[in-house]
Amino acid sequence: xxxxxxxxxxxxxxxxxxxxxxxKPISGHNSLFWYRQTMMRGLELLIYFNNxxxxxxxxxxxxxxxxxxxxxxxxxxxxxxxxPRDSAVYFCASSLVGQGLGxxxxxxxxxxxxT
Amino acid sequence: xxxxxxxPSMDCAEGRAANLPCNHSTISGNEYVYWYRQIHSQGPQYIxxxxxxNETNEMASLIITEDRKSSxxxxxxxxxxxxxxxxxxxxxxxxxxKLTFGKGTLLTxxx
Numbered sequence: 001x002x003x004x005x006x007x008x009x010x011x012x013x014x015x016x017x018x019x020x021x022x023x024k025p026i027s028g029h030n031s032l033f034w035y036r037q038t039m040m041r042g043l044e045l046l047i048y049f050n051n052x053x054x055x056x057x058x059x060x061x062x063x064x065x066x067x068x069x070x071x072x073x074x075x076x077x078x079x080x081x082x083x084p085r086d087s088a089v090y091f092c093a094s095s096l097v098g099q100g101l102g103x104x105x106x107x108x109x110x111x112x113x114x115t
Numbered sequence: 116x117x118x119x120x121x122x123p124s125m126d127c128a129e130g131r132a133a134n135l136p137c138n139h140s141t142i143s144g145n146e147y148v149y150w151y152r153q154i155h156s157q158g159p160q161y162i163x164x165x166x167x168x169n170e171t172n173e174m175a176s177l178i179i180t181e182d183r184k185s186s187x188x189x190x191x192x193x194x195x196x197x198x199x200x201x202x203x204x205x206x207x208x209x210x211x212x213k214l215t216f217g218k219g220t221l222l223t224x225x226x
Contacts, residue, residue: 004158033213043159043202043216056213091158104151104214106158 004107006092012113018080021110024073025094033093033104034067034077043091049075050097082114119203124221127197133190135220137203140184146207148179149214150188152199159202159216162188193224 005024013019025032033048047057049069057067064083069075079086089111093104120138127133139148150162163170163177165186170177176189190197202219 035216042218043153045213045215048213093158103161103164104159105161109158 004092004094004105006090006107006110008110009108010111010113012115013082014115015083016081017114018078019082019086019112019114021077021090021092021112023075023077023092023107025075025092026105027073029094029096029105030072031095031097032069032075033095034075035091035093035106036088037091037109038088046077079112082112084114087112087114119205119217121201121203121217121220123218124223127190127193127222127224129195129224129226130192133193133197133222133224135188135190135201135203135222136185137187138185139203139205142183142205143207146205148177148183148186149204149206150175150177151202151204151214151216152197153202153219154196154199162201193222195224195226198222198224 004026007022031050034046035043036046037043044059046059047067048055052069052072065079067077089109091106091109093106095104147164147166149164151159152162153159163172163175165177165179167179167183179186200219200221202216204214206214
């Protein structure tokens with residue numbers, strides 16, 4: 001299995017631009033998670049989906065952030081408009097809920113820099 | 116989710132056992148203890164989890180005290196590649212579970 005795939009691996013954009021991060025979970029997994037990691041705040045859960053349905057988006061910072069999961073094999077996290085404080089590493093993770101409980105498999109992350 | 120307390124950093128000699136402690140005094144009866152680690156610039160990696168019995172897999176052993184208020188992750192023969200931040204997390208699992216990562220313990224394995 002290829003594991004969780006994220007793209008792009010690095011993104012540099014200017015303040016005010018739209019940014020779209022992409023994630024392909026492990027085939028057969030039914031839960032998907034988006035995290036953000038910064039030095040100041042550590043690793044934070046933004047949103048998670050179960051069977052393509054958003055279950056908890058309480059970690060989404062504000063309305064500039066949105067996430068979708070149109071099917072079981074693809075999810076996007078969009079920031080519009082982006083701000084310098086959004087600079088962070090964004091991780092996507094997937095899991096098979098019901099087996100192994102909290103075994104989440106993380107992707108390599110997308111390093112976002114907003115100038 | 117219950118909170119956990121871990122030392123910010125630990126050192127270990129290569130080839131020796133690394134014992135990483137975690138306190139979770141407010142853990143509920145249905146909450147599991149999970150351990151993940153994050154090697155620099157990589158995504159976190161699952162290590163092991165348990166409810167109340169001790170657990171062992173190819174990576175590590177997990178020792179949970181009888182009152183479940185603390186646990187220890189044991190890496191039996193630490194290598195340089197085990198240098199990472201180790202996170203202890205408690206979560207109830209189920210269809211609505213989520214993991215809350217704290218600051219973790221930075222384990223440095225020295226040659």
